[in-house]
Amino acid sequence: MLGPSAHTDTFARDRLPPASEMPDFLLQGFDYPERLNVAVELTDRMVAKGFGDRTALIGNGRQRTYKELTDWSNRLARALVENYRVRPGNRVLIRSANNPAMVACWLAATKAGAVVVNTMPMLRAGELAKIVDKAEPVLALCDTRLMDELVACAKDNRFPEQVVGFDGTANHDAELDRIALSKSVRFEAVNTGRDDVALLGFTSGTTGVPKATAHFHRDLLIVADGYAKEVLGVTPDDVFVGSPPLAFTFGLGLAIFPLRFGAAAALLEDASPAKMIEIIETYRATICFTAPTAYRAMLAAADGGADLSSLRFAVSAGETLPAPVFQDWMRKTGRPILDGIGATEMLHIFISNRLDDLAPASTGRPVTGYEAKIVDDDMVELPRGTVGRLAVRGPTGCRYLTDPRQREYVRGGWNLTGDSFLQDEAGYFHFAARSDDMIISAGYNIAGPEVEAALLSHPDVRECAVVGAVDPDRGQIVQAHVVLAGGVPPDADTTKRLQDHVKATIAPYKYPRSVKFTPALPKTETGKIQRFKLRTEA
Structure with a gap:
């Protein structure tokens, strides 16, 4: 009502x-x-x-x-x-x-x-x-x-x-x-x-x-009084900096969160990694918001001795945070990086790591006020450790404007975010894939982001995206679209080297049978990789 x-x-x-x-x-x-x-x-x-x-x-x-x-x-x-x-x-x-x-x-x-x-x-x-x-x-x-x-x-x-x-x-x-x-x-x-x-x-x-x-008006305060207060612990002494556009609800937090608590926001028209580092150094920024791919680029830009010591922590969202990026950031900066998942439909982050409770490859636990569970296609809750669809409800939720897809996103009062997750025995949520990013090859379920994380742990890979490609024998095969580091040749030897690395890092059946080298990946303005374009191409 x-x-x-x-x-x-x-x-x-x-x-x-x-x-x-x-x-x-x-x-x-x-x-x-x-x-x-x-x-x-x-x-x-x-x-x-x-x-x-x-x-x-x-x-x-x-x-x-x-x-x-x-x-x-x-x-x-x-x-x-x-x-x-x-x-x-x-x-x-x-x-x-x-x-x-x-x-x-x-x-x-x-x-x-x-x-x-x-x-x-x-x-x-x-x-x-x-x-x-x-x-x-x-x-x-x-x-x-x-x-x-x-x-x-x-x-x-x-x-x-x-x-x-x-x-x-x-x-x-x-x-x-x-x-x-x-x-x-x-x-x-x-x-x-x-x-x-x-x-x-x-x-x-x-x-x-x-x-x-x-x-609603109340929603814009809820994300501040919930996530920003509980997880970020914003104080008037904080200075926010980030790359997401304010038109993206993740980015709107760059304005709402500091203004709610008397803090400051440093806004960037050019949010390149080098510019982000410059602003952090100039204004002694304490909280940084951006996507995983940007953190990897910032690490490369910071190798010249940039001073990131003013940061209390960094926040990652938009897509899953690969463990190699988490580990490199922690090792080089000594500052925590908080992974979380949000959605435009939910307005902002609703599951997150905490400063005193974070780990690579874990998205964490629900923000106060939210409930989450893993369900099958019939909305039946699955046992712990089983990959299924993420269902969430809380003080914010999906309200599409005159759109029949409302009935797909909301079922039985729960929001179905389109993500595949599992919940471990301790209650922590772990991202598996977007529900439409799950690759089924010769009867095996393969989560694309897991293969991406393996590839990203190799020094020859700057960026990558993994999708399923149609195959007459296996139904689908894993196809990797790879942006190589500077000076690495896009040849057969590099392909084999990356395939062998994946086989040695995760289960061998998950390795990319197809590797395509590209100078850049298609992305939205918010920095998300547009995997649907790669799937269409595949």
Whole structure:
């Protein structure tokens, strides 16, 4: 049963799944008032608590205090309401790289009661069209440096109705900025309900057509008051840095988590490993967020003597953390690296290692408030040590916007994430594969990520992805797509050397019978390897 709403445009609530298709929400311990605006909680409320003079955001050569961010987002919110006629419940699309201006626009639109649709900055017009067709935004706010594709999208579609530029460099030299600068720093934020949709997060596309996932105001606080508080132990002295785009729900934690606890976020438009290291050294960052492939690249970049001593720990998500990357990072930095699993549908990480309880090749235990189990195709729980489908439920969960795939993701109140896991006798969860990454060869079940981890432990391999390829004799064979380290020849001797290494590292039947060398792997903007493209090719 949904609580009261402030939305006069009921588009998002009208398109939520029916109650019979919703997952169970376990909200004990997450008690918020019926009326809640998450943007107010992250800005105005923090100023009222005494954080006004502390640094909130770092980016593009500037630092913004909590008071400055509050005033900035209030001016922008006034502009959205008074000049662009944004009404509560309207969808507002935002297109930008990670920078303070994007965060200010997100907060402003949320204060105005809008449903925000953050989009990846590298999407093309055709990809944006799929999003606007689903979300029907009345307004798009776009960094002026990224306008071309969005303008092309708007020209060919009914939505967005308006495209307005803002200055992502923080010089305030764009239409939205100039209007906002004339506004008062005081704004009476819309008194949204805790169950009003605040955000539409679109799936990253590793399995094809993206889906819109609806997240409430309460959800954005739950992931901070749960995962960030319990697992990360965020304090006002922390400085976050990371590579995931804020448009990716994993990346949105780079803004929500520090702002919830009075900490600071260092936002990077260029999140290359070298730049990440530079920012860590310059601002003495304490918490780093990125994907496993980036940690491997950062280790290579750090061999020149980079100082990572300010880090308390690193967080890995987006795909499973291979044991060789975990071990190399621990050995070279002396800092813990926390693996976890999240999903756009669940908003953020729901199973994680802890600082006092971590191990390679283990994803850990559920975050407080969540329950998880391993089930078969009929939702029957499997014995410990058996690979099956991961089912989870907790204070957040899947709400697809008008999508029949809701019935596939949610069954019997549980969210089926599309991952194959096993739970050991001690209760720890171990990733096996995406459910569609399980390779069945001559009757053997082979998890692609296990073969990847074996390959990554060889010095000749920089990156790799493993998929199943059709074979007339065995049904499928293991096929490895490998990016070699510099100077290693892509020849038959290298193929045999890697195959022999896998045979010596894991069960011999799991070795890749097909090895294809490639200069780069297909990836989403979030850094996830698009294995569905490799499977199609195979």
